[in-house]
Amino acid sequence: MDTTLPGPGPHWRPRAVVFDCDGVLMDTESAWARVQAQVAESFGVTLDERAGTSLMGLSAADVARDISRRAAAVAEQRGEPAPGFDAVYERLVRTEEDVVGEVLEPLPGAIETVRACAQRVPVAVASNSTRGILDRKMHAIGLADVVVTWVSAQDVPRGKPAPDIYEEAARRLGVEPADALAVEDSPAGTAAAVAAGLWVLGVPHGHDEPITSHFRAESLADPAVGDMLRVWGLPL
Template sequence: MEPTLPAPDPQWRPRAVVFDCDGVLMDTERAWARVQKRVAAGFGVDIDAATETRLMGLSATDIAEFVAGQARRAHGEQSAPSEEAVYRALVGTEAEVVGAVLEPLPGAVETVKALARHVPVAVASNSTSAILDRKMHAVGLADTLRTWVSAEDVPRGKPAPDIYEEAVRRLGVAPEDTLAVEDSPAGSTAAAAAGLWVLGAPHGHEEPLRSHFLVESLGDPAVGELLRGWGMPL
């Protein structure tokens, strides 16, 4: 794959960096997909491979809306769960399933800490607040990050730009001076819509991202090349 958006001026340097969490910093995205499938099945809704791809990167609120809607269509209004019931099931199951796989991806911690020596760094995630807090402490980044923003901190989760707008507000930087690191279409759409420059790190995903820069993952040697070019070596 290649970047889908034009890169900034060669003299551009990030004054802040905002990382996505799942699929970028830790391999929890597959666990979150299992949560969705388990909860959906409990309400009589099947999530096939194509649907799983379409839902990738969305928040629990959006997944709950989808599952409740599918249940209504399949089983009728009277038998369908409320969005709130599906949301509670998602959050409860996420705490159980995702909580068991809190390990950083290769290169993730090193990259975050290298950048934090030079610029303020944050995380912007569609996770719930409690789960995101747990993730940041589990991988040892809580003291490195300036802040982290969950889907519960803003009106709308990704692909809306709200999470990234809140992150740059908290960091006190302009969007155009900020780099976002994303692996999903929903997340890269959110970051680009908020006016950030996007480093795509798809980690094996083949879905096209809205990205200005592209690496395979934070373990890709190309990350070190980028950072050296910006005067921020690993």
């Protein structure tokens, strides 16, 4: 069940907006899930639905740690050497480059919403993607010209659900976290933004996993987003 937190006062207006990427701006999460399953299988691990859900929204490093832990247990049962973290991480990143690169299309409402916000306040993207993949994504969907900065999981000590990525995004934009709006879809992402002190618009886009946010819409194509932006002085 989703959790709605108390929002800011009626006169609050965002001085910056920070968007998640996967599941908010583009539909790459299903491809990322295929990457995880493919890499896990290559190390003798089968990810069931529950395991896949637990990895949703995590960074490549955190996913690699989980898969390497599972692979070590399999290897021990077989009496084989366990694969190290580095081997799993490198294969995960290489596979992601091949698979995710095929599906770099924006989600409905994404381009319009980002560009509307960017006309009035600085905009950033905060993603658990690796730096190289995030660069490709930003240029592929045509937002690199209006987004001030994008922060990857490789730019901070810890990925989501830790607050580091959102703290760094606010720092780069020159605003206090409490003056910024985060737009997120996953439990890990909303937890990261809330922990960093941003106000959070949750857009689960049909996901069943519960999220915690201050505001809620189904996606960036939801008319409720336009209504909120108009109230905040960021009309579409």
